[in-house]
Amino acid sequence: xxxxxxxxxxxxxxxxxxxxxxxxxxxxxxxxxxxxxxxxxxxxxxxxxxxxxxxxxxxxxxxxxxxxxxxxxxxxxxxxxxxxxxxxxxxxxxxxxxxxxxxxxxxxxxxxxxxxxxxxxxxxxxxxxxxxxxxxxxxxxxxxxxxxxxxxxxxxxxxxxxxxxxxxxxxxxxxxxxxxxxxxxxxxxxxxx
Numbered sequence: 001x002x003x004x005x006x007x008x009x010x011x012x013x014x015x016x017x018x019x020x021x022x023x024x025x026x027x028x029x030x031x032x033x034x035x036x037x038x039x040x041x042x043x044x045x046x047x048x049x050x051x052x053x054x055x056x057x058x059x060x061x062x063x064x065x066x067x068x069x070x071x072x073x074x075x076x077x078x079x080x081x082x083x084x085x086x087x088x089x090x091x092x093x094x095x096x097x098x099x100x101x102x103x104x105x106x107x108x109x110x111x112x113x114x115x116x117x118x119x120x121x122x123x124x125x126x127x128x129x130x131x132x133x134x135x136x137x138x139x140x141x142x143x144x145x146x147x148x149x150x151x152x153x154x155x156x157x158x159x160x161x162x163x164x165x166x167x168x169x170x171x172x173x174x175x176x177x178x179x180x181x182x183x184x185x186x187x188x189x190x191x192x193x
Contacts, residue, residue, distance in 0.1 A: 007030065012051050012096075012097045013093045016093050016096035023047070048103050048104055052107060055097075056110065056113035056114070061087075062088045065124075066084055066123075067124075074132065077127060086169055088151055089169055091151070095155075098110070126140050134180050136182075146176065146180065154171060155168075
């Protein structure tokens, strides 16, 4: 029996590759039958809602490093930023689907969750700017969107077979930091994965 979280993650991966996938296509993509999938989710909309709820829960947990005290120093911020980027890697497939699906985006609960997460991340990134660890010529929203763009690209690269899962931590982290760090901050070592 597949655990609920595994089923929803697998469905999100299928939907990230084909936003219009039917219940039959989703079931085939996750290796189960439509009947089995329909016993858990009566409609495609119910499945989409469950994936959206899962995405909010996963990203909430990933954002823990962003809850840094306002009194943190630059070194603490650097460590938290690296931890945040690496923590978000497993959520990339969920974001890749939920950020583009009109049904999910129209859900007020999902939008409220995303808005709450955005505010949490933006406060963290603004702290990094005040500490001189992130570029101040870039709006915090742009930094946040850039990170999700890289995460989405990494998930797509893995899904399409162009990148190995073990590569994406280093690729996302170095690409993200090279574009957002101030020139005075040396790049961190590659994450251990």
